Amino acid sequence: MKPLPPPTGMLAELTYRCPLSCPYCSNPLEMAGRDAEMSTQEWKRIFSQAAEIGVLHAHLSGGEPASRRDLLELTAHAAQVGLYTNLITSGVGLTKKLFDDLVAAGLDHVQLSIQDAEPESADAIGGYRGGFAKKLEVAQWVAETGMPLTVNAVIHRLNISRAAEMVDFAVRLGARRIEIAHTQYYGWALRNRAHLMPTRAQSEKAYAEVEARRALYKGRIVIDHVAPDYHAKYPKACMSGWGRLTFNVTPTGKVLPCHAAETIPNLEFWNTREKSLADCWSDSPGFNAFRGTEWMKEPCRSCERKNEDFGGCRCQALALAGDAAATDPICSKSPLHHLIGEIAARDSSEKGGDFTPRRMAAAKALTDV
Amino acid sequence: MSEDDLTGESRPYLLRGVRLKHDQVRKCWVLLAPERFLRLNGISVDILQRCDGGAPLARIVDDLAEKYQADRAVVERDVRALLVGLYDKRMLGL
Ligand code: SF4
Ligand code: SF4
Numbered sequence: 001m002k003p004l005p006p007p008t009g010m011l012a013e014l015t016y017r018c019p020l021s022c023p024y025c026s027n028p029l030e031m032a033g034r035d036a037e038m039s040t041q042e043w044k045r046i047f048s049q050a051a052e053i054g055v056l057h058a059h060l061s062g063g064e065p066a067s068r069r070d071l072l073e074l075t076a077h078a079a080q081v082g083l084y085t086n087l088i089t090s091g092v093g094l095t096k097k098l099f100d101d102l103v104a105a106g107l108d109h110v111q112l113s114i115q116d117a118e119p120e121s122a123d124a125i126g127g128y129r130g131g132f133a134k135k136l137e138v139a140q141w142v143a144e145t146g147m148p149l150t151v152n153a154v155i156h157r158l159n160i161s162r163a164a165e166m167v168d169f170a171v172r173l174g175a176r177r178i179e180i181a182h183t184q185y186y187g188w189a190l191r192n193r194a195h196l197m198p199t200r201a202q203s204e205k206a207y208a209e210v211e212a213r214r215a216l217y218k219g220r221i222v223i224d225h226v227a228p229d230y231h232a233k234y235p236k237a238c239m240s241g242w243g244r245l246t247f248n249v250t251p252t253g254k255v256l257p258c259h260a261a262e263t264i265p266n267l268e269f270w271n272t273r274e275k276s277l278a279d280c281w282s283d284s285p286g287f288n289a290f291r292g293t294e295w296m297k298e299p300c301r302s303c304e305r306k307n308e309d310f311g312g313c314r315c316q317a318l319a320l321a322g323d324a325a326a327t328d329p330i331c332s333k334s335p336l337h338h339l340i341g342e343i344a345a346r347d348s349s350e351k352g353g354d355f356t357p358r359r360m361a362a363a364k365a366l367t368d369v
Numbered sequence: 370m371s372e373d374d375l376t377g378e379s380r381p382y383l384l385r386g387v388r389l390k391h392d393q394v395r396k397c398w399v400l401l402a403p404e405r406f407l408r409l410n411g412i413s414v415d416i417l418q419r420c421d422g423g424a425p426l427a428r429i430v431d432d433l434a435e436k437y438q439a440d441r442a443v444v445e446r447d448v449r450a451l452l453v454g455l456y457d458k459r460m461l462g463l
Binding site for chain 1: 388395401402456
């Protein structure tokens with residue numbers, strides 16, 4: 001086997017606590033609470049180890065990272081050990097003072113989520129009144145410093161008619177970059193799929209409108225556009241390949257290849273409380289289960305695209321095909337591909353609105369999808 | 370941006386949040402930016418280290434042509450190609 005290249009990015013999920021309750025949140029349905037979270041010292045050690053093994057970007061995320069009182073201390077430490085620090089925030093919970101202190105501590109980049117381009121709808125989706133106004137304020141703070149701002153928008157049935165407007169909105173906020181991602185169905189999004197799934201016509205229209213903004217805003221904003229999976233011919237290279245470039249660390253210290261990896265039964269992932277980050281990354285059985293292409297079955301095994309999309313998403317393969325090593329059914333070569341059209345047609349015809357807001361308690365009863 | 374917007378008088382600089390780093394693990398220089406990194410070859414590092422917002426493009430090119438004992442026109446083409454690409458990725462200011 002070729003030697004494993006060093007990881008480039010780490011998503012540090014500092015906490016699952018969040019004042020918002022987006023129905024597509026990528027956090028798991030069962031979320032560990034504050035008591036189980038790692039301490040300041042534990043996180044600092046992980047950032048140091050990440051820098052040592054070659055991680056370049058540290059994404060401070062959650063939940064809402066500002067829910068942790070030691071966010072400043074952790075950011076300062078990550079910057080000190082040479083990591084490029086990116087704060088992924090809803091904006092809610094940040095104060096001007098904390099923001100200024102984060103900047104002084106070496107914060108490099110802010111990624112601000114928006115729920116919609118329209119205030120009322122945005123606040124309804126996030127389940128937090130006044131959230132939209134708060135985001136405008138935070139965007140203003142970031143713009144004033146001249147530091148880079150990325151706007152993150154997740155697209156689904158409740159906001160899809162304004163997908164392209166969100167790009168316009170991000171330009172007005174002074175963002176250098178927008179990530180416009182059609183919902184990926186895992187975590188809470190899978191739970192709420194019937195309320196989030198747009199129709200094929202809606203998806204295609206939104207996709208084309210966003211793409212048309214590229215030429216319009218060339219040199220002003222970079223558009224990173226994640227295509228709608230359920231209406232695609234081939235799957236995405238999920239996480240750019242399992243365990244290939246990046247990893248997540250959960251609030252309790254588990255090291256995972258992606259948000260949903262723990263939904264796959266019988267995979268053993270290691271915890272940084274017990275092992276070094278280097279070992280968790282290179283030797284944990286869960287990471288090695290789907291690294292490279294050796295594990296693949298047909299049709300992936302003999303497919304010319306296997307080093308491009310790596311067979312798609314393992315968690316989606318499990319959720320839809322019942323086998324994490326199967327070809328992601330999003331792929332038109334999958335024998336189960338017909339399921340995708342059927343699910344999309346069925347779910348997009350359900351009436352929207354009554355989604356289950358993400359929440360920490362009472363999640364147990366909702367795990368059946 | 371088209372290449373014409375970049376004149377000999379332009380004073381390029383890396384935007385805030387975009388920085389050069391010598392990566393001890395990969396043993397190479399990288400350019401770090403939001404959600405991106407680029408591995409840099411020697412000449413790219415030399416170019417970007419001179420993009421301090423003070424030096425005009427013409428002087429950067431002169432300087433590099435001298436250092437590499439290379440044809441000025443060839444150097445200028447390389448410099449422009451790198452800078453226009455970075456400008457369009459929102460990593461460079463003028
Ligand atoms: S997606 Fe919404 S609920 Fe989930 S962490 Fe982000 S802001 Fe909070
Ligand atoms: S068969 Fe597998 S490798 Fe080929 S395109 Fe489909 S998912 Fe990708």
